[in-house]
Structure formats: C-alpha cells, structure tokens
Amino acid sequence: MMRRTVRLRTTSAEATRDAAAALAELARPGDLLLLVGDLGSGKTAFCQGFGRGLGIDEQITSPTFALVQSYTGRLDLNHLDVYRLEQVNEALDLGLNELLDDGGVTLIEWGDTITGVLPADFLEVHLHASADPDERSIELLAVGPTWSARVRSVQTALGPWLEPDAEGGAEPC
Numbered sequence: 361m362m363r364r365t366v367r368l369r370t371t372s373a374e375a376t377r378d379a380a381a382a383l384a385e386l387a388r389p390g391d392l393l394l395l396v397g398d399l400g401s402g403k404t405a406f407c408q409g410f411g412r413g414l415g416i417d418e419q420i421t422s423p424t425f426a427l428v429q430s431y432t433g434r435l436d437l438n439h440l441d442v443y444r445l446e447q448v449n450e451a452l453d454l455g456l457n458e459l460l461d462d463g464g465v466t467l468i469e470w471g472d473t474i475t476g477v478l479p480a481d482f483l484e485v486h487l488h489a490s491a492d493p494d495e496r497s498i499e500l501l502a503v504g505p506t507w508s509a510r511v512r513s514v515q516t517a518l519g520p521w522l523e524p525d526a527e528g529g530a531e532p533c
Contacts (some may be wrong), residue, residue, distance in 0.1 A: 364511045367523040368498040376402045376487075376496050377409030379521045383500075384413025386513055387435055389463040391506065392478065394471025397487035402496050403469045406487060410467060411437050422469070428459070436464030442474055483507040497523075 370376040393410075395403040404422040411420045414433035421429070422441055431437045438459040456477065459466050468474070472484065481504030488497040498521070502508040515522065 364502040364508050366500040366502075366511060366514055366518065368500070368518055368521040369523055370402075370496045370498065370521055371492075372494045373402065373405045375521065376405045376498070377412065379498065379518055380406045380409030381413030382517045382520075383514065384410045384465075386510055386517055387414060387465045388506075389435060389465070390460070391465045392460060392482040393465070393467045394475070394478075394482055394484045395467055395469045395487065396472045396484060398489065401487040401489050402498075403487055406485060406498075407437075407439055407467050407469070410465075411439075414465070430459075430464070436462065438462070438464050438466040439469075440466065440471075441469040442471065480504050481506045 368379055370379055387410075395406060397403055404420070408420045411418075411431055411433065414431075414435055414437055416431045416433035416437060418431050420431060420437075420439065427441060429439045431439070440456070440459075460479065468478075471478070471482075484501040484503060486499040486501065488499075489495075490497060500514060500518075502511055502514075507514075
C-alpha cells in the first residue's frame with residue numbers, strides 16, 4: 361500500500377482552519393479523511409476550515425453526541441465523531457457505507473479507531489498540540505492511490521504551512 365507524508369505547522373486555530381480550507385480546494389467526491397489527535401488538538405477546527413473551503417456557511421460543530429452531521433457546499437460534507445463508539449461495527453450502524461458512497465466528502469474524527477471497516481484509500485490527518493497552546497503540528501498521511509496521487513498538489517496548496525524541512529517533497533513511509 362502506498363503511503364506519502366506531508367508535514368505542516370500552524371500557529372493559531374485560524375491558521376489551522378485556513379490550511380484545512382486550502383486542502384478542501386482539492387477535495388473530490390468520495391474523499392475520506394481521518395482526523396486523529398488528542399482531545400483539544402484541533403480536529404473540529406480543522407473540520408470547520410475544511411467546510412469553509414467547500415463553501416459551507418453553516419456553523420460546523422463537533423458531532424460528539426450526534427455522531428454524524430452533514431452539511432451542503434460545493435461537495436456535501438459528512439462529519440463523524442466515532443470517539444464514543446464501543447465497537448468498530450457500530451460505525452456501520454451509523455450508515456457509514458452509504459455516507460462514503462453518496463458523492464460527498466467524509467471527515468471522521470478519531471477515524472484511526474475504525475480503519476478495519478474503512479476502504480484502504482484515505483488521507484489521515486494527525487493533529488498534535490505543542491507547548492505553545494496555539495501551535496499545531498499536522499501530519500498528512502496519504503494512504504492508497506486517491507490521495508497519494510495528489511501529494512504534490514497538497515504540498516502546493518499547503519505551501520504556507522509546510523514544515524521547513526518538508527519543502528523538498530513528501531516522504532515515503
């Protein structure tokens with residue numbers, strides 16, 4: 361399985377939203393992104409920016425208790441939070457397969473916990489808080505052919521936030 365990594369750094373929640381909005385410009389129907397990180401690492405801020413990049417005007421909030429929220433933009437956005445699920449198969453009960461097939465883009469917070477029921481073609485977005493409460497280290501891991509083919513475009517779109525040592529190209533994993 362092909363894997364490629366792009367590393368970013370943002371210095372505020374708004375910069376995280378801006379980077380996500382720039383990434384959303386590359387979104388295609390059926391794209392899947394897994395948002396990974398500790399509580400407070402910026403997963404919902406990332407989703408808000410991604411939604412803004414899709415032209416969504418609605419306020420995007422964490423679906424922690426609703427589990428699934430959908431929004432309409434240039435592409436529909438399905439936003440899931442699987443943190444509270446006790447078993448991987450519960451994700452299927454949420455209509456996950458239908459959401460992945462509906463032609464929208466799906467972002468799943470805590471998505472790394474359910475990779476066993478997901479297609480092996482996604483962008484995994486790891487968000488890490490640093491000692492500075494506003495700064496985030498973001499690692500984008502392209503898994504499978506769909507996002508791997510777009511790594512150069514991702515680097516170009518996210519140029520302002522690339523880690524200085526990452527400007528030479530994505531690293532194979």
